[in-house]
Amino acid sequence: MFFKLFTTFFKIGAFTFGGGYAMLPIIQKELVDIRKLISEEEFMDAIALAQASPGSVALNTSVYVGYKIKGLKGAIASTLGSVLPSFIIILLIAMYFFRFRHNEFVDSIFMGIRPAIVALILSAAYQMWKNSRKTYIKLFSSIATVGLVVFTGLNPIWIVIAGAVSSVIYHKYYWPFQEERER
Amino acid sequence: MVLLQLFISFIKIGAFSFGGGYAMLPLIEEEVVEVHRWITTAEYVDILAIAEMTPGPIAINSATFLGYKVAGVLGSAVATVGVVLPSFMVMSLIFVFVLRFKKSPYVNWIFKGIRPVVLGLIAAAAVSVGGNTFVDLKSVLIAILLFVLVTFRDLNPIFGIVLAGALGVIFF
Numbered sequence: 346m347f348f349k350l351f352t353t354f355f356k357i358g359a360f361t362f363g364g365g366y367a368m369l370p371i372i373q374k375e376l377v378d379i380r381k382l383i384s385e386e387e388f389m390d391a392i393a394l395a396q397a398s399p400g401s402v403a404l405n406t407s408v409y410v411g412y413k414i415k416g417l418k419g420a421i422a423s424t425l426g427s428v429l430p431s432f433i434i435i436l437l438i439a440m441y442f443f444r445f446r447h448n449e450f451v452d453s454i455f456m457g458i459r460p461a462i463v464a465l466i467l468s469a470a471y472q473m474w475k476n477s478r479k480t481y482i483k484l485f486s487s488i489a490t491v492g493l494v495v496f497t498g499l500n501p502i503w504i505v506i507a508g509a510v511s512s513v514i515y516h517k518y519y520w521p522f523q524e525e526r527e528r
Numbered sequence: 529m530v531l532l533q534l535f536i537s538f539i540k541i542g543a544f545s546f547g548g549g550y551a552m553l554p555l556i557e558e559e560v561v562e563v564h565r566w567i568t569t570a571e572y573v574d575i576l577a578i579a580e581m582t583p584g585p586i587a588i589n590s591a592t593f594l595g596y597k598v599a600g601v602l603g604s605a606v607a608t609v610g611v612v613l614p615s616f617m618v619m620s621l622i623f624v625f626v627l628r629f630k631k632s633p634y635v636n637w638i639f640k641g642i643r644p645v646v647l648g649l650i651a652a653a654a655v656s657v658g659g660n661t662f663v664d665l666k667s668v669l670i671a672i673l674l675f676v677l678v679t680f681r682d683l684n685p686i687f688g689i690v691l692a693g694a695l696g697v698i699f700f
Binding site for chain 1 (some may be wrong): 531540542543544545546550552553554555556562573574576577578579580583584585586587588589592593596597601604605609611612614615616618619620622623624633634635637638639640641642643644645646647648649650651652653654655657658661662663667668670671672673674675678679686688689691692693694695697698699700
């Protein structure tokens with residue numbers, strides 16, 4: 346089972362392009378549909394927890410699913426499986442790529458790709474906003490975050506912590522007060 | 529010494545970036561470009577492009593690449609382990625305490641507060657990457673075209689990057 350989990354996640358890691366979110370449907374197909382190692386609901390729980398936790402969503406999902414199937418050993422197998430393909434492929438590219446990096450042709454390719462990266466990032470932000478329940482407070486926090494990161498250079502860690510703390514204070518002290526007043 | 533710095537930087541990146549992928553970018557940039565000056569912003573964007581085009585999670589791909597750039601094969605191993613370790617530990621804890629976690633309203637409130645920040649971090653990544661990217665009108669046009677194709681026409685991001693690379697060869 347250890348080896349099987351490893352090879353399954355290795356395959357997933359090696360063949361999914363486009364980052365974490367692109368890996369999720371493939372993990373689902375392999376583990377839920379084909380191998381039936383976990384149920385659909387368990388998989389949805391895994392994704393929700395993975396998104397709520399720090400780090401890469403695909404990696405978090407792999408760790409959780411590994412635990413679910415075979416405990417700590419399973420988690421180690423699935424983590425190694427999903428990390429190793431990235432590691433090997435990137436290492437090869439990094440070693441090879443730097444030999445021909447300073448070349449006019451490669452430069453012009455990257456001149457085209459750089460704006461595309463900006464577009465991809467904006468597209469991800471736009472889709473997240475579109476799929477969320479929109480409120481003024483959320484809009485304010487998002488815009489304040491952009492402003493703080495871009496203009497003050499404040500470390501994002503502090504903004505994440507401030508967001509969490511202010512939300513707890515808001516829900517614990519302001520909300521009950523609001524409900525009281527409306528009554 | 530640089531290995532230890534790499535390890536600590538990537539543990540920080542792994543431990544404090546919620547929302548995965550793109551939301552991790554401002555943190556990675558802060559650590560490797562602003563704080564430690566291991567690479568320039570232009571090099572950083574090139575690494576992002578490669579991390580996008582290759583299989584696997586972007587965070588792990590960029591950690592491996594940046595680690596190699598800073599301190600060779602050993603550096604890439606250290607950075608990758610660093611970025612993976614917090615995920616592994618946090619998910620282990622969550623698995624053990626999953627039911628307790630689910631019931632607490634505090635956890636729910638914390639996530640409610642973090643989500644809009646995550647969205648803001650992603651947008652900020654676009655702003656800071658964009659600042660060094662838009663050299664002329666042609667690059668702005670490439671960005672607009674790609675945004676429309678990926679967002680409204682469901683173009684696969686990998687094909688988008690290949691297309692943009694081809695446009696780069698034609699335009700520049």
